Amino acid sequence: MKVFSNSETFNYSWEEVSTANWRKYCPWNDKSTHVVAVDTLSRHVDPKTGILRTERLITCQQNAPELLKKLLGGKEETQVLETSYVDPAHKTVTMVSANLTYSNLINVEETVIYKPLNEHQTQFSQEAKITALCGGWQRIKNSIEDTLVKRFRENAIKGKEGFEAVLEMSRRVFAEEREREKMMMIMAQAPNIRLIHAQAA
Amino acid sequence: MSQSLAKQCNEVKERYDTCFLKWYSEKYLRGAANADSNECSALFKEYSACLHGALKDRGIDKLLEDAREDNKENDATFMGRKKCKRGYSHSQPCLLTFQTHRIITRIWIGTGRR
Numbered sequence: 001m002k003v004f005s006n007s008e009t010f011n012y013s014w015e016e017v018s019t020a021n022w023r024k025y026c027p028w029n030d031k032s033t034h035v036v037a038v039d040t041l042s043r044h045v046d047p048k049t050g051i052l053r054t055e056r057l058i059t060c061q062q063n064a065p066e067l068l069k070k071l072l073g074g075k076e077e078t079q080v081l082e083t084s085y086v087d088p089a090h091k092t093v094t095m096v097s098a099n100l101t102y103s104n105l106i107n108v109e110e111t112v113i114y115k116p117l118n119e120h121q122t123q124f125s126q127e128a129k130i131t132a133l134c135g136g137w138q139r140i141k142n143s144i145e146d147t148l149v150k151r152f153r154e155n156a157i158k159g160k161e162g163f164e165a166v167l168e169m170s171r172r173v174f175a176e177e178r179e180r181e182k183m184m185m186i187m188a189q190a191p192n193i194r195l196i197h198a199q200a201a
Numbered sequence: 202m203s204q205s206l207a208k209q210c211n212e213v214k215e216r217y218d219t220c221f222l223k224w225y226s227e228k229y230l231r232g233a234a235n236a237d238s239n240e241c242s243a244l245f246k247e248y249s250a251c252l253h254g255a256l257k258d259r260g261i262d263k264l265l266e267d268a269r270e271d272n273k274e275n276d277a278t279f280m281g282r283k284k285c286k287r288g289y290s291h292s293q294p295c296l297l298t299f300q301t302h303r304i305i306t307r308i309w310i311g312t313g314r315r
C-alpha cells in the first residue's frame with residue numbers, strides 16, 4: 001500500500017468552501033476537465049445529528065496510466081463513488097471516495113476533510129491509500145501503486161487551481177444575487193414609501 | 202453545473218442541483234432545514250428515476266452495491282454513531298474493531314461451510 005497526502009489552505013470561509021464544493025466540477029473549473037459527469041445518487045439529513053450524507057457518482061475520462069492500459073486494455077470511462085458527510089455543528093465536510101472501476105485490481109480510497117482554520121480560512125486535507133491487489137509480483141504492484149501516487153500528485157495541483165477559480169466565481173455570483181435581492185426589496189417597498197410621502201404631504 | 206452521466210437526465214439534474222444549492226446555502230447552513238423533506242425532494246425523485254435505468258444499463262448498479270458495503274465502516278464513523286475520534290489519522294481503535302469483526306465473520310462463515 002502507498003499513501004499520498006496533501007494539505008492546502010483556502011482563503012475563504014468554511015461556509016463558502018462547503019457550498020462551492022458542490023460545484024467543484026462545473027464549467028468554471030477548467031483544470032479538472034477529466035471529470036465529465038457528477039451525479040447525485042442519494043442524499044439525506046440525519047435527524048439526530050443534522051449531518052447531511054450524500055452519495056455522488058463521479059465519472060472521469062482520463063486515460064488510465066500506461067501500465068494499467070497494457071494490463072487491462074484501458075477503459076475510457078472510470079467511475080468513483082464519493083460519500084460525503086457535512087457536519088454543520090462541528091463545521092466539517094468529510095468526503096470518502098472509492099474507485100468502482102478496476103476495483104478487483106486496485107483499491108483507491110481517498111479521504112478529504114474541509115475544516116475552518118478561522119472565520120476567513122479553510123483547511124483542506126487529503127489522504128489517498130492506494131493498494132494494488134493483483135497476486136504475487138511485488139514489482140508490478142509497486143509500479144502500479146507508484147504510477148497512481150504520481151497521478152494523484154499531478155491532479156492535486158490542478159485540483160487546487162480549479163477549485164480556486166470556482167470559489168472566486170461563487171463569491172462573485174453570490175454577491176450579485178444579494179445585490180439583486182436588495183434591489184428587489186427596495187423596488188417592492190417603493191410604492192409604500194411613495195404612499196407614506198403622499199400621506200405626509 | 203456539471204453534466205449527468207446520462208444525457209437524457211441533464212435537464213432535470215440541472216434543475217435539482219440549482220434547487221439543492223439554494224437550499225444548502227440559504228437553509229441548511231443556517232440551521233433552518235427540515236430533515237424529512239424539502240422543496241427539492243420532488244425534483245430529486247424525478248432525477249433519480251431518470252438515472253436509475255442508465256446505471257443499470259452500464260452495470261454500475263452492481264458495482265455500487267459492493268462499494269456501499271465497503272463503506273459501512275466510514276458511515277458509522279462519520280455519521281457519529283461510533284465513539285472514536287474523527288479523522289483518518291486517529292481512526293486506529295475503529296479500524297481494529299472492524300478487523301476483529303471481519304475475522305470473526307470469516308471464521309463463522311468458515312465453520313458453517315464445513
